[in-house]
Amino acid sequence: MMSPRFLLLRSVASMSTRAFSRGPVSLQGKAPDMSEVRNRLRQIVGASTNWRDHQQALADRLSLSSQLAASQEELPVRRMKDSYIEAHLPLGTDPKLREKYLNYHKGVRFGRILEDLDSLAVLICYSHTHDKALPRSPLSIVTALVDKIDMRKQIIHPDCDIKFTGHVTWVGKSSIEAKMHMFQYHEGAYTQVLDATFVMVARDPENKRAAFVNPLKPEGPEEEKLFQQGEVNKTRRVELSTASLLKVAPTDEERKIIHSLFLNTLDTKTVSFRSRVLPPNSVWMEDAKVKGLEICHPQERNIFNRIFGGFLMRKAYELGWANACSYGGCRPSLVAVDDILFQKPVEIGSLLLLSSQVCYTDGKYIQVRVHTEVLDPLTRQHNTTNVFHFTFVTDKDVPNIMPQSYGESMLYLDGKRHFNQTLKSQ
Numbered sequence: 488m489m490s491p492r493f494l495l496l497r498s499v500a501s502m503s504t505r506a507f508s509r510g511p512v513s514l515q516g517k518a519p520d521m522s523e524v525r526n527r528l529r530q531i532v533g534a535s536t537n538w539r540d541h542q543q544a545l546a547d548r549l550s551l552s553s554q555l556a557a558s559q560e561e562l563p564v565r566r567m568k569d570s571y572i573e574a575h576l577p578l579g580t581d582p583k584l585r586e587k588y589l590n591y592h593k594g595v596r597f598g599r600i601l602e603d604l605d606s607l608a609v610l611i612c613y614s615h616t617h618d619k620a621l622p623r624s625p626l627s628i629v630t631a632l633v634d635k636i637d638m639r640k641q642i643i644h645p646d647c648d649i650k651f652t653g654h655v656t657w658v659g660k661s662s663i664e665a666k667m668h669m670f671q672y673h674e675g676a677y678t679q680v681l682d683a684t685f686v687m688v689a690r691d692p693e694n695k696r697a698a699f700v701n702p703l704k705p706e707g708p709e710e711e712k713l714f715q716q717g718e719v720n721k722t723r724r725v726e727l728s729t730a731s732l733l734k735v736a737p738t739d740e741e742r743k744i745i746h747s748l749f750l751n752t753l754d755t756k757t758v759s760f761r762s763r764v765l766p767p768n769s770v771w772m773e774d775a776k777v778k779g780l781e782i783c784h785p786q787e788r789n790i791f792n793r794i795f796g797g798f799l800m801r802k803a804y805e806l807g808w809a810n811a812c813s814y815g816g817c818r819p820s821l822v823a824v825d826d827i828l829f830q831k832p833v834e835i836g837s838l839l840l841l842s843s844q845v846c847y848t849d850g851k852y853i854q855v856r857v858h859t860e861v862l863d864p865l866t867r868q869h870n871t872t873n874v875f876h877f878t879f880v881t882d883k884d885v886p887n888i889m890p891q892s893y894g895e896s897m898l899y900l901d902g903k904r905h906f907n908q909t910l911k912s913q
């Protein structure tokens with residue numbers, strides 16, 4: 488039986504033809520491939536194709552400020568089908584493209600898929616906010632959050648065509664939730680590989696302050712449900728942020744977990760709080776880190792001359808995967824991506840420090856957190872730009888991760904919260 492999600496997708500897809508041919512992604516009526524998606528984004532904002540022209544392109548965009556709406560009410564209401572997009576990644580039919588996506592293990596580089604989802608989410612939002620009367624959009628639409636990516640299949644074939652679909656499911660004043668689905672053509676049919684929910688934020692042409700986006704009117708019970716889920720997601724995010732362990736103490740149950748881990752690691756031969764012994768089949772958290780550095784070259788810029796969010800996700804994912812791989816001693820598969828927060832833009836030329844940590848384990852599962860920060864070499868100041876959460880699974884049980892310090896215990900609990908959230912949605 489087909490899943491309700493898939494039925495919904497089909498129903499939106501079937502009513503999308505008119506929207507698709509009127510929307511800004513129309514390319515002689517056929518669905519674009521991912522390079523066309525990126526080219527279309529460049530056209531929509533008037534991005535420079537050469538780095539030497541980027542200052543001029545930025546100056547040209549400044550003049551678009553006068554086209555921003557003064558209130559949300561003055562913008563026309565949009566329907567979900569107005570932003571519906573289908574895009575293709577012809578891995579099966581384009582061998583040159585396949586090389587870019589292929590990993591050593593004859594699978595697909597998931598980091599590349601993250602880049603494509605990010606680009607597609609931006610184009611979906613520009614379709615929602617499209618104004619026929621304007622040749623260029625005054626909005627700078629940036630990725631604020633990857634709320635969730637749930638894998639429905641663990642194997643992505645490198646030689647079969649991929650199809651992405653997606654549309655806006657909820658809007659606030661300046662924020663937009665976009666849901667996307669990925670399918671792969673295998674053994675004569677398209678089957679679902681993943682579902683993704685991104686939150687994007689519209690900013691002025693200089694990317695300095697929030698800008699209003701068109702309201703969204705759900706049509707019919709299925710769209711109402713999606714819209715309400717968007718509201719629920721927003722409330723959940725606020726609640727999670729309020730209960731963050733960086734702000735408030737752990738719950739009673741969590742405190743008991745940490746104390747029991749502490750008791751399990753005490754050296755029974757000494758009467759000391761300090762001497763700790765690693766239990767069998769365990770690894771100290773301190774020994775489960777992998778770090779990396781990226782110099783942020785202009786090649787990785789987005790349409791607003793900052794570092795492309797998809798590139799940051801790819802780098803963080805690959806580091807997190809390498810950490811899980813060395814921790815588990817075998818190739819892990821991705822189960823879910825959860826709550827990727829884009830706190831601050833990364834400027835071109837930055838030194839980006841990436842730090843990945845195995846923060847929670849449960850049987851075959853490994854929860855990895857990747858933290859990125861930019862380092863100003865002159866002032867030696869560090870600024871957090873992103874935090875990423877990945878859940879991996881391996882084919883055998885992995886050692887238990889063991890926190891030692893109070894800070895590590897909070898990382899452990901945060902990892903456990905993310906892991907439980909992932910299990911709930913599976």
Ligand SMILES: CCCCCCCCCC(=O)SCCNC(=O)CCNC(=O)[C@H](O)C(C)(C)COP(=O)(O)OP(=O)(O)OC[C@H]1O[C@@H](n2cnc3c(N)ncnc32)[C@H](O)[C@@H]1OP(=O)(O)O
Pocket residue numbers: 525528529605606609628629630631632658659660661662663686688690696697724788789790793794795796797828829830831832833
């Ligand atoms: C060349 C080919 C490439 C083509 C691809 C193009 C892709 C381009 C996309 C990107 O690459 S973007 C790059 C990665 N993303 C960033 O660099 C964003 C970095 N983060 C920020 O700049 C700020 O944190 C952000 C603009 C997201 C939010 O800033 P603020 O917190 O000051 O926002 P503000 O308080 O003004 O709130 C504005 C809205 O954002 C919402 N918001 C802010 N942070 C959020 C969050 N974390 N989650 C959900 N919503 C969030 C907030 O609720 C509010 O919604 P409403 O207006 O609807 O009420």
